[in-house]
Amino acid sequence: MDLPLLPDKAKKVEKEIKAFFKNLKKSKIRELDDVIHEIHEDVFSEIDCLDCGNCCRTLGPMITNKDIDRIAKTLRKKPVDVISEYLRIDEDNDYVFKSMPCPFLGTDNYCSIYEDRPKACREYPHTDRKKFYQIHALAIRNAQTCPAVYNILEQLKKTMG
Helix, strand or coil, X not given: CCHHHHHHHHHHHHHHHHHHHHHCCHHHHHHHHHHHHHHHHHHHHHCXXXXXXXXXXXXXXXXXXXXXXXXXXXXXXXXXXXXXXXXXXXXXXXXXXXXXXXXXXXXXXXXXXHHHCXXXXXXXXXXXXXXXXXXXXXXXXXXXXXXXXXXXXXXXXXXXX
């Protein structure tokens, strides 16, 4: 998928996806997790995130204190030094990276702290979470950044629509 075209492509189908979730019958909500998790596995078996890295270039994850401690240990720095070197406080009073792309993203799309990356990065794009219906709006937004999420939502419409 052509990454520069993804936001517009996702916005074009956003109303359709929102309507799909709004009209999802309560009986179908119960089976949604099983269906979307299967689609998640199928899509990610064909997509290599290292070919993209768009999330690491454009999205600023929330960084928790546990994340800071883990990153500090990995970098052999003090947490206060990790904060001063890499982080800032955003409008929601959360730690986020000072700038994007992520300071730990290499030119080859590899993460230099992958094993100890922030929780938000570990969980992204959230399409394999339990009770997916509760976070479906997040997936709709993520479809503008992640080709896998876009494909997952398109497949979900076909499967359950």
